[in-house]
Amino acid sequence: MATEFTQFKGTKDYIAATELKNSVNIAINLGRPLLIKGEPGTGKTMLAKSIAEDLGLNLIIWSVKSTTKAKEGLYMYDTVQRLYDSQFGDRDVSNISNYIKLGRLGEAFTSEQTSVLLIDEIDKADLEFPNDLLWELDIMNFYIPETKETVSARNRPIVIITSNAEKELPDAFLRRCIFHYIDFPDAVMMEEIIKVHHPHLEKTIMEKAIQAFYNLRNISGLQKKPSTSELLDWVQALVIGGAKPHQIVHDVPFMGVLIKKNEDIDKVKRQLDIQAGRKPASTGSSFGF
Amino acid sequence: MFVDFFFELRKEGVPVALNEWMTLMEGLEKDLAGSSLTGFYYLARAVLVKREAHYDRFDVAFARCFKDVETTPEMVEEALAVFKNLELTYREPPGYTRREKAELPEDYLKELAKHKITFLQRSRSEEETEARPSRPFGMGAKQPGAIRMGGDSMGLSALKVAGERQFKDYRDDLITGVRQFEMALRKLRQLSSRLEGPREELDLEETIDATANNAGMLSLVWDRPRKNTIKLILLLDSVGSMDRHIQTVSKLFTAAHRTTHFKEIKYYYFHNCIYEHIYKTHVLNDANRLPTDEFFRLHNSEYRLIVVGDASMSEPELTRPGGAVAMNEFNKEPGLIWLKRLARHFPYSVWLNPVPKVHWGKEPGHTTVPLIEKVFPMFELNPAGLEQAVNRIRLKNLN
Numbered sequence: 001m002a003t004e005f006t007q008f009k010g011t012k013d014y015i016a017a018t019e020l021k022n023s024v025n026i027a028i029n030l031g032r033p034l035l036i037k038g039e040p041g042t043g044k045t046m047l048a049k050s051i052a053e054d055l056g057l058n059l060i061i062w063s064v065k066s067t068t069k070a071k072e073g074l075y076m077y078d079t080v081q082r083l084y085d086s087q088f089g090d091r092d093v094s095n096i097s098n099y100i101k102l103g104r105l106g107e108a109f110t111s112e113q114t115s116v117l118l119i120d121e122i123d124k125a126d127l128e129f130p131n132d133l134l135w136e137l138d139i140m141n142f143y144i145p146e147t148k149e150t151v152s153a154r155n156r157p158i159v160i161i162t163s164n165a166e167k168e169l170p171d172a173f174l175r176r177c178i179f180h181y182i183d184f185p186d187a188v189m190m191e192e193i194i195k196v197h198h199p200h201l202e203k204t205i206m207e208k209a210i211q212a213f214y215n216l217r218n219i220s221g222l223q224k225k226p227s228t229s230e231l232l233d234w235v236q237a238l239v240i241g242g243a244k245p246h247q248i249v250h251d252v253p254f255m256g257v258l259i260k261k262n263e264d265i266d267k268v269k270r271q272l273d274i275q276a277g278r279k280p281a282s283t284g285s286s287f288g289f
Numbered sequence: 290m291f292v293d294f295f296f297e298l299r300k301e302g303v304p305v306a307l308n309e310w311m312t313l314m315e316g317l318e319k320d321l322a323g324s325s326l327t328g329f330y331y332l333a334r335a336v337l338v339k340r341e342a343h344y345d346r347f348d349v350a351f352a353r354c355f356k357d358v359e360t361t362p363e364m365v366e367e368a369l370a371v372f373k374n375l376e377l378t379y380r381e382p383p384g385y386t387r388r389e390k391a392e393l394p395e396d397y398l399k400e401l402a403k404h405k406i407t408f409l410q411r412s413r414s415e416e417e418t419e420a421r422p423s424r425p426f427g428m429g430a431k432q433p434g435a436i437r438m439g440g441d442s443m444g445l446s447a448l449k450v451a452g453e454r455q456f457k458d459y460r461d462d463l464i465t466g467v468r469q470f471e472m473a474l475r476k477l478r479q480l481s482s483r484l485e486g487p488r489e490e491l492d493l494e495e496t497i498d499a500t501a502n503n504a505g506m507l508s509l510v511w512d513r514p515r516k517n518t519i520k521l522i523l524l525l526d527s528v529g530s531m532d533r534h535i536q537t538v539s540k541l542f543t544a545a546h547r548t549t550h551f552k553e554i555k556y557y558y559f560h561n562c563i564y565e566h567i568y569k570t571h572v573l574n575d576a577n578r579l580p581t582d583e584f585f586r587l588h589n590s591e592y593r594l595i596v597v598g599d600a601s602m603s604e605p606e607l608t609r610p611g612g613a614v615a616m617n618e619f620n621k622e623p624g625l626i627w628l629k630r631l632a633r634h635f636p637y638s639v640w641l642n643p644v645p646k647v648h649w650g651k652e653p654g655h656t657t658v659p660l661i662e663k664v665f666p667m668f669e670l671n672p673a674g675l676e677q678a679v680n681r682i683r684l685k686n687l688n
Contacts, residue, residue: 181344
């Protein structure tokens with residue numbers, strides 16, 4: 001008989017592809033961290049929230065910044081505070097544990113209930129950051145030398161790690177993860193996603209918006225392709241601005257919501273003009289041979 | 290068969306390690322693949338492949354290994370035909386563990402007969418409707434003795450997914466991302482002495498000394514963090530034959546722009562080769578001209594220089610006075626002299642070439658590359674090449 005295992009099914013405001021749900025379930029049931037990569041705006045961060053909601057667990061988010069050190073996720077020892085306190089005798093300085101604060105990973109380990117730990121944008125931190133967390137994520141405990149305590153996970157947290165980068169995570173780290181690359185959603189999937197956020201959207205606007213969106217994404221050589229979250233904002237703009245369906249594909253009103261770079265806007269406008277059979281507006285050309 | 294798959298993957302260039310393979314076995318044991326080829330495909334991919342760039346190689350290896358395993362529609366037809374004429378004699382169902390067999394219902398034959406009827410009804414009704422409720426047959430079937438029909442639990446069959454090779458475009462031999470350039474540039478640093486900036490780092494040694502001198506009363510000493518002092522110049526070949534490399538070059542450009550850790554970064558432009566003038570913007574007209582001597586005066590030899598160009602031109606452009614291709618330029622000295630002058634002025638310099646190394650000096654149009662290679666250490670403009678270049682630029686050139 002097949003063993004019963006935890007099943008993540010997606011939530012009503014988060015549409016997950018079957019493949020993705022599958023990967024989530026594999027990671028949960030094998031007890032490995034799930035590394036999620038994908039273009040910005042494909043809902044990597046939302047995934048953790050959705051898992052927590054669906055399985056009824058609490059969510060702990062550790063947002064990684066360029067200055068984040070691996071140790072901060074475990075605990076912080078506030079030496080300076082302790083030194084000050086020793087001078088003024090405010091608190092009991094002989095008890096070091098008063099000055100130990102657990103980080104996000106530490107919190108997830110000590111939580112009464114199983115929690116979902118999101119390590120968001122791990123690639124932002126220093127190159128060595130993932131390697132420094134290997135042991136803790138593998139063995140699920142860490143040692144605090146100051147208090148001679150070992151913090152072990154009461155309940156193994158479900159660890160979701162997101163990354164935008166392409167090549168920098170170390171091999172040893174990758175080997176311990178389950179990996180999933182969120183492919184960019186296709187038009188059918190996209191329609192479902194939009195429906196979740198704009199349930200009362202007119203069908204024609206929806207169709208035209210999706211058509212226009214994929215048309216823009218297919219223009220080659222854009223520095224930054226528009227992403228799902230930008231599409232959602234744009235649909236909002238279309239609704240508020242009251243755009244006419246027939247304009248959407250060829251004129252792309254409120255283009256600034258989708259395309260953020262000047263060079264890209266010029267390129268898109270030229271392409272749209274060509275597609276619509278209009279004479280392209282001339283742009284400055286450079287001097288060369 | 291599975292072991293073959295392991296070696297097939299490695300042959301295809303997916304760096305599978307043994308512990309990942311063991312994880313896969315653990316997953317199979319826990320039935321995470323749901324006993325279907327498609328389930329196995331996704332399980333194996335999630336566990337074994339760690340870069341989207343390798344998805345395609347995985348697909349290739351998977352298709353090669355399991356192409357004979359798929360249940361084709363003809364096979365289903367055949368099985369169906371056999372099943373319709375099935376004599377209801379007890380045969381031990383294959384593929385179950387001893388424990389599962391023990392759990393088989395006593396009246397297995399009766400069950401089987403019932404299933405046969407349901408199956409025939411279902412197969413008829415499934416032709417009419419797409420919706421499939423839970424069923425005693427096929428993938429969803431969990432009870433022992435149920436008949437598994439090959440898996441298409443995920444809509445697409447594994448081999449179809451593998452065969453589509455939808456991740457072809459993500460192969461890393463095709464992609465060179467801005468991010469990778471950034472990673473390489475990040476390694477270019479030289480830390481400052483602690484002379485300027487706010488004091489914000491606790492100096493532990495000094496604090497202990499000061500506190501001791503202060504009769505044990507706490508006295509904190511702060512120090513300045515060290516900073517990168519690298520000053521960088523990017524000199525870019527910008528028109529003509531470089532147009533076809535514009536994507537790669539602009540990725541490097543974006544990466545350099547995003548990198549904030551340099552003390553200073555400057556951009557200049559030239560066309561094919563450097564002569565009496567270079568240009569301040571990528572529009573190479575008279576208004577943007579800057580005499581190269583002036584350029585030397587503005588930037589001392591501390592600057593690191595990265596020249597980006599295809600180093601491909603006709604030989605006279607390098608070797609003869611007046612060889613410059615631009616109409617607004619007449620060079621009294623040959624380009625090669627200017628390049629040597631440039632290399633001498635900036636002893637820490639490299640040349641990045643977007644033309645793949647295999648073509649250097651060989652293909653027509655790239656014959657001038659070796660001449661320039663003698664003047665500047667030259668590397669291919671890709672993430673690996675940039676990394677080598679960044680390592681090389683730490684060393685002084687000897688010419």
